[in-house]
Amino acid sequence: MGKNVYSSEVKWAVIKDKMTGELSNREIMEKYGIKNVSQIKTWMKWYRENQIYRLNQPIGKQYSYGHGLEWKSEEDKRNSQIEQLKMENEILKKYLELRKELKKK
Template sequence: MGERKNVYSEEIKRKVIEMKLSKKYTNKQIMNELGIRNVTQIKVWMKWYRDGEEHRLSQPIGKQYSFGKGPEGLSEIDQLKRQVNHLEIKNQIL
């Protein structure tokens, strides 16, 4: 049988990013507090954030790389909501 994969909600992923950007938490502290099992997961989410690929945070496991599922596949309102969320996180950190 294959290994069971963890599925983390978009809220958890965004919380991880927020905690990392605050520079108040180590990866180990974040993993313990939020139940993240692998540090690589944190690194991947942070890379997506830095690369402006936050739409990947909401895609189901195995679908993060699917063609046509990026922000251009969202309605204009959903794109704007994501942009506002992104800017709110940045403002909190500043």
Template sequence: MGKNVYSSEVKWAVVKEKLSGELTTKQIMEKYRIKNKSQVETWMRWYRSNELYRFDQPIGKQYTYGHGPDSASEDDKRERQMSHLKMENEILKKYMEIERELRKKQS
């Protein structure tokens, strides 16, 4: 029985779904076929501690000095950062929309 390998796209999708709050952890695990709850918790911990470089690292050696293998170009790093910021922006917009709806209901 080997280790499961999840792509960075799956990791980001899981974080995005978890932050949106629309699905439970169990539902997310079923949707993305993740076997262990601790995997989702690890990805959320990486996100909260701003260790975004970890999402693109392979299983095994976790790079911390240069935040990834030397093969990652500056353009790749910028593209990952832009992708992350876009996702964060989408989540904040969703949150603001939910907050507005709740305020309307209270009025």
């Protein structure tokens, strides 16, 4: 039995769904085909501890020095950083929106 590999897009989507609080861990696992709840907890831990570079690392590849992928070009690196920032921005917007709704109640 091999290890499951999840794309960075799936990881960010899971974090976004978890931050909204609309879905339970079980529902998130079913939605994205995640086998174990500890995977969600790990990704959330990385996000909370601002170790977001780890979300882009391939399985079994731990970058102890560079803190991230080895890039083919500076443009690839910039494009990846832009995509990552866009995903973070979406999460923060949703969080602020939910916070605003909760204050109204």
